[in-house]
Amino acid sequence: MKILVCIKQVPDSAQIRVHPVTNTIMRQGVPTIINPYDLFSLEEALKIRDKFGGEVTVLTMGPPMASEALRKALAIGADRAILLTDRSFAGSDTLATTYALSQAIRKIEKVYGDQDIVFAGKQTIDGDTAQVGPGVAKRLNILQLTYVSKIESCDPEKREIILERRAEGGVQVLKTKLPCLITMLEGSNEVRRGTIDDSLRAARAQIVTWSAKDAEIADLTKCGLKGSPTIVKKVFAPTPRTDRAKLIEPGKTAGDTAEAMIGAIFARSASLEEDMTKLASGF
Amino acid sequence: MSEAPAPQPASRAAAKKELPEHFRGYKHVWVFIEQERGEVHPVSWELLGAGRKLADKLGVQLCGAVFGAPGEATRAAVAEAFRHGADVAYLVEDPILADYRNESYSKALTQLVNAHKPEILLLGATTLGRDLAGSVATTLLTGLTADCTELAVDADGSLAATRPTFGGSLLCTIYTLNYRPQMATVRPRQMPMPPRDAARVGQVIPFKADLNEDEIITKILKFIPDRDSTKSNLAFADVVVAGGLGLQSAENFQLVRNLASVLGAEFGGSRPLVQKGWIGSDRQIGQTGKTIRPKLYIAAGISGAIQHRVGVEGADMILAINTDKNAPIFDFAHLGVVTDAIRLLPALTEAFRKRLSPHNRDRLAG
Ligand SMILES: Cc1cc2nc3c(=O)[nH]c(=O)nc-3n(C[C@H](O)[C@H](O)[C@H](O)COP(=O)(O)OP(=O)(O)OC[C@H]3O[C@@H](n4cnc5c(N)ncnc54)[C@H](O)[C@@H]3O)c2cc1C
Ligand SMILES: Nc1ncnc2c1ncn2[C@@H]1O[C@H](COP(=O)(O)O)[C@@H](O)[C@H]1O
Numbered sequence: 001m002k003i004l005v006c007i008k009q010v011p012d013s014a015q016i017r018v019h020p021v022t023n024t025i026m027r028q029g030v031p032t033i034i035n036p037y038d039l040f041s042l043e044e045a046l047k048i049r050d051k052f053g054g055e056v057t058v059l060t061m062g063p064p065m066a067s068e069a070l071r072k073a074l075a076i077g078a079d080r081a082i083l084l085t086d087r088s089f090a091g092s093d094t095l096a097t098t099y100a101l102s103q104a105i106r107k108i109e110k111v112y113g114d115q116d117i118v119f120a121g122k123q124t125i126d127g128d129t130a131q132v133g134p135g136v137a138k139r140l141n142i143l144q145l146t147y148v149s150k151i152e153s154c155d156p157e158k159r160e161i162i163l164e165r166r167a168e169g170g171v172q173v174l175k176t177k178l179p180c181l182i183t184m185l186e187g188s189n190e191v192r193r194g195t196i197d198d199s200l201r202a203a204r205a206q207i208v209t210w211s212a213k214d215a216e217i218a219d220l221t222k223c224g225l226k227g228s229p230t231i232v233k234k235v236f237a238p239t240p241r242t243d244r245a246k247l248i249e250p251g252k253t254a255g256d257t258a259e260a261m262i263g264a265i266f267a268r269s270a271s272l273e274e275d276m277t278k279l280a281s282g283f
Numbered sequence: 284m285s286e287a288p289a290p291q292p293a294s295r296a297a298a299k300k301e302l303p304e305h306f307r308g309y310k311h312v313w314v315f316i317e318q319e320r321g322e323v324h325p326v327s328w329e330l331l332g333a334g335r336k337l338a339d340k341l342g343v344q345l346c347g348a349v350f351g352a353p354g355e356a357t358r359a360a361v362a363e364a365f366r367h368g369a370d371v372a373y374l375v376e377d378p379i380l381a382d383y384r385n386e387s388y389s390k391a392l393t394q395l396v397n398a399h400k401p402e403i404l405l406l407g408a409t410t411l412g413r414d415l416a417g418s419v420a421t422t423l424l425t426g427l428t429a430d431c432t433e434l435a436v437d438a439d440g441s442l443a444a445t446r447p448t449f450g451g452s453l454l455c456t457i458y459t460l461n462y463r464p465q466m467a468t469v470r471p472r473q474m475p476m477p478p479r480d481a482a483r484v485g486q487v488i489p490f491k492a493d494l495n496e497d498e499i500i501t502k503i504l505k506f507i508p509d510r511d512s513t514k515s516n517l518a519f520a521d522v523v524v525a526g527g528l529g530l531q532s533a534e535n536f537q538l539v540r541n542l543a544s545v546l547g548a549e550f551g552g553s554r555p556l557v558q559k560g561w562i563g564s565d566r567q568i569g570q571t572g573k574t575i576r577p578k579l580y581i582a583a584g585i586s587g588a589i590q591h592r593v594g595v596e597g598a599d600m601i602l603a604i605n606t607d608k609n610a611p612i613f614d615f616a617h618l619g620v621v622t623d624a625i626r627l628l629p630a631l632t633e634a635f636r637k638r639l640s641p642h643n644r645d646r647l648a649g
Contacts, residue, residue, distance in 0.1 A: 128429070129417075129427075129429035131420070131427060134417030134421065135418070135420070138417075145501075146413070166410055167383065167410055168317075168324060169509055170507050170508040172382070172506055173503070173507065174504065175501070230426035230458065231460055232455050232456070236454055238447075238454055244613055245612075245613040245618055246618055246619070247618075247621060248619065250620060254631075261618070268600060268617065268618070272578055276522060279522060279546065279548070281641055282547060
């Protein structure tokens with residue numbers, strides 16, 4: 001099986017700060033990580049490779065420093081890493097991103113052979129759109145299975161795959177054909193650490209770096225800002241509410257405080273008492 | 284947004300192109316009505332509420348796109364769409380559409396859009412909506428803004444879609460100026476539920492999608508519905524009690540459950556509690572969890588980080604209990620108490636039990 005995994009390097013957003021005056025992201029010193037959701041997809045790809053043999057290629061589009069994320073993926077166990085990097089990709093929205101990624105995947109198939117499964121993360125923690133996976137599938141004209149909680153079985157001979165997909169209100173058990181694009185749900189597997197051999201290999205590995213030209217991306221009008229139908233017109237910080245919470249003075253005992261709170265709640269909304277009385281008695 | 288590390292406002296020149304000729308005929312605001320297994324996802328009605336405002340501002344019609352197998356449930360969804368504000372319903376009935384599959388739904392919706400040309404198309408940011416919107420937007424090669432928190436129409440009639448970015452630390456307003464339709468998704472409970480007018484009716488426009496089961500490769504073997512006991516109604520609850528790290532232990536979280544149980548409320552928590560395994564992930568409130576819009580939200584030992592805040596701001600009343608008077612939660616709560624939640628919660632539970640007893644209900648009724 002040949003499996004491709006799209007990963008993205010993202011800032012560890014738990015540590016992101018916004019400059020209070022300029023409203024810009026202060027990225028200095030913010031560590032970068034592999035988008036956490038992508039790891040569940042990488043793990044699933046490695047599991048399939050371990051079972052059926054084959055190879056796992058990781059692909060990312062980003063600045064040269066994104067090669068760090070690829071190296072980490074190699075250390076976890078991926079076999080090959082490709083970095084797609086070019087100035088003409090700057091400012092890509094999701095549509096332009098899916099164009100560049102899908103073109104690169106076509107090139108990968110030319111060089112390394114057809115891919116049986118393409119994995120993407122459920123969503124990123126910076127872009128946070130969950131659109132790139134579906135977009136890549138559409139551009140490659142392959143089947144798309146998002147929010148997959150479990151791959152039940154895979155039959156490389158029959159080119160069939162059975163999996164469980166999280167839907168609203170339940171789980172769909174689906175049977176479909178390879179090739180397809182899958183995004184895994186978080187928590188759907190236990191992400192491995194990678195062996196010492198893997199990390200030694202990763203440290204020495206050559207990361208294949210492609211420009212737009214290397215990836216045979218001919219139509220640069222579909223890339224970067226030019227290829228992006230969406231335009232960010234305004235970036236701003238959420239407005240703080242001017243009125244802070246009305247503070248209730250704690251009473252002598254917790255009981256007194258509780259009474260004062262209930263009084264304050266119902267003073268603000270009289271209808272709430274009736275609603276809550278009904279709710280409390282199970283209506 | 285995906286490759287650009289930090290979104291930067293585009294230059295004026297880039298933002299001021301003319302809409303190409305072939306897009307000028309695109310008109311009206313559409314909402315994709317998400318109907319599955321006989322039930323419409325409430326986010327569809329919330330979107331009709333938001334769409335109504337956009338349509339009125341633009342002076343155009345509000346249309347619902349209703350998909351499903353021929354039959355009762357699909358027709359009922361059409362009627363409900365009118366009651367929630369739609370003027371027109373495009374009805375796409377086909378046995379192939381009985382269950383959601385990306386292939387059939389994205390084909391049918393793309394065909395419908397190409398035939399009837401909406402200027403704005405809104406979908407819920409659900410597992411179905413996100414799966415569908417991404418492929419339809421890519422097929423149509425148009426812009427799609429995900430998880431919007433605010434939708435507005437600009438002076439020149441274009442859709443201004445605002446969404447949080449970088450985990451809610453910043454908001455950005457995004458336009459799709461030169462392509463149509465302008466597409467956006469909105470998370471459930473982000474927009475208020477519009478009033479329902481039982482007498483309201485509208486025009487049904489049937490649409491025959493060109494679908495063929497033999498050409499649809501993905502087959503549904505089974506649907507395993509969630510058990511009711513494991514399903515939380517958090518997003519739609521009228522009263523929600525939640526706890527955060529301030530509760531200090533999984534045992535203390537029981538105090539939150541006790542209060543919720545006395546109130547007939549749902550319980551939830553901040554993300555760290557999910558990571559610690561104190562509560563299930565379907566109980567997480569906030570940006571990467573559930574968005575809630577209860578009448579009353581009680582937050583005990585929650586600091587009120589921006590990622591939590593964005594999930595609860597739709598609540599009518601927020602009551603915060605926190606030992607730190609400078610906790611950010613007091614910046615957006617309506618009522619607050621600076622005290623130890625672990626000591627207060629049992630007393631509050633007891634006081635509510637008394638206050639909301641059936642005896643009092645009789646008094647209120649009488
Ligand atoms: C990408 C991303 C997504 C995220 N998504 C979410 C999300 O969806 N939901 C979410 O909640 N968080 C989310 N977070 C995490 C968020 O940033 C905060 O870290 C988290 O909300 C903090 O949880 P907390 O308030 O329970 O804990 P803390 O921030 O540790 O706050 C504990 C609070 O309890 C108070 N306290 C301590 N003892 C007591 C006591 N005895 N009685 C009363 N108060 C007491 C303290 O004063 C403090 O204010 C996300 C973060 C990232 C980076
Ligand atoms: N620049 C990129 N390079 C490689 N993969 C990406 C990139 N951006 C997004 N993806 C993939 O698409 C998924 C969804 O991203 P998003 O639409 O930004 O939420 C991610 O989890 C990645 O697997």
